[in-house]
Amino acid sequence: MAPAFLGFSSLSPLSYKSFSSDLPGISASPSTIFGTQLKLVEIEQTHLSLPISFKSNSVLRLKASMEPPGLTQELTNSKQESIIGTRNGSDLFNEMKHRFLSFKRQKFLENLECYENLAKSQAPKFMVIACADSRVCPSYILGFQPGEAFVVRNVANLVPPFENGPTETNAALEFAVNSLEVENILVIGHSCCGGIRALMSMQDDVNSSSFIRSWVVVGKNARLSTKAVASNLSFDQQCRHCEKESINRSLMSLLTYPWIHERVTKGKLSIHGGYYNFVDCTFEKWTLDYEQSSLREESGKYSLKNREFWS
Numbered sequence: 153m154a155p156a157f158l159g160f161s162s163l164s165p166l167s168y169k170s171f172s173s174d175l176p177g178i179s180a181s182p183s184t185i186f187g188t189q190l191k192l193v194e195i196e197q198t199h200l201s202l203p204i205s206f207k208s209n210s211v212l213r214l215k216a217s218m219e220p221p222g223l224t225q226e227l228t229n230s231k232q233e234s235i236i237g238t239r240n241g242s243d244l245f246n247e248m249k250h251r252f253l254s255f256k257r258q259k260f261l262e263n264l265e266c267y268e269n270l271a272k273s274q275a276p277k278f279m280v281i282a283c284a285d286s287r288v289c290p291s292y293i294l295g296f297q298p299g300e301a302f303v304v305r306n307v308a309n310l311v312p313p314f315e316n317g318p319t320e321t322n323a324a325l326e327f328a329v330n331s332l333e334v335e336n337i338l339v340i341g342h343s344c345c346g347g348i349r350a351l352m353s354m355q356d357d358v359n360s361s362s363f364i365r366s367w368v369v370v371g372k373n374a375r376l377s378t379k380a381v382a383s384n385l386s387f388d389q390q391c392r393h394c395e396k397e398s399i400n401r402s403l404m405s406l407l408t409y410p411w412i413h414e415r416v417t418k419g420k421l422s423i424h425g426g427y428y429n430f431v432d433c434t435f436e437k438w439t440l441d442y443e444q445s446s447l448r449e450e451s452g453k454y455s456l457k458n459r460e461f462w463s
């Protein structure tokens with residue numbers, strides 16, 4: 153069932169404030185919401201002598217209520233007993249808390265109507281499949297705002313073919329395509345991908361117990377085609393080639409899902425590839441040419457169109 157569409161368009165000039173103001177310091181001045189003051193109280197930080205791990209007998213005093221606090225509840229986190237490990241005297245979760253409260257005050261409360269609509273339903277136009285690599289955050293680099301992209305991330309941004317059976321990636325695809333009815337699927341690869349490097353390092357006949365290798369073998373066709381055309385290049389160059397080749401193989405794998413294939417043939421769904429180079433901060437984007445690719449399907453070839461290079 154298609155969700156109700158929201159009253160604002162995706163990827164248009166946003167009514168939200170831009171991400172450029174992320175992580176400012178938190179003001180002590182209160183905001184007034186629904187007639188109730190929202191107080192952002194400075195946190196009395198407790199540094200502990202537990203540098204890394206939890207003590208086994210520590211009592212976790214989780215003061216958070218089981219009920220969501222709601223907008224009318226004062227945020228009065230006066231004294232927190234942190235059992236979180238510290239790093240160089242800095243409490244990572246204390247910083248995280250400040251980031252969250254900053255988001256709430258500067259984004260959520262400033263765009264309350266949008267977030268109230270989002271609380272009722274979502275209607276993203278994009279399904280994004282990206283690598284789990286911490287440097288490749290699609291929402292951060294491409295500016296997706298909440299509600300604009302349904303995202304799943306896995307090692308090496310691979311899409312297993314339909315016949316491989318269920319994984320969390322195709323579970324997410326099923327929901328995004330059949331329930332949310334996204335109009336675009338974007339598979340994003342990236343430079344220096346460790347998952348692709350693991351794929352390219354695999355031995356053909358090794359039956360590994362490694363979870364990583366058991367997963368990245370999904371991209372074996374990309375590895376084979378890379379070896380076929382780029383064997384004269386250095387290993388690093390072969391990996392760069394495979395990073396892009398695996399994206400295109402994933403685009404073709406998407407077409408093995410009957411419900412994706414059907415929507416693509418009806419023109420309701422487009423399939424795109426993207427490549428983020430975080431060394432020089434460039435982004436390539438392209439679209440699978442379904443008409444041409446289907447003509448070449450038996451040969452295992454694909455055709456692309458609408459290439460763009462953003463630098």
Ligand SMILES: [Zn+2]
Pocket residue numbers: 283284285307308309342344345346347348
């Ligand atoms: Zn990666």
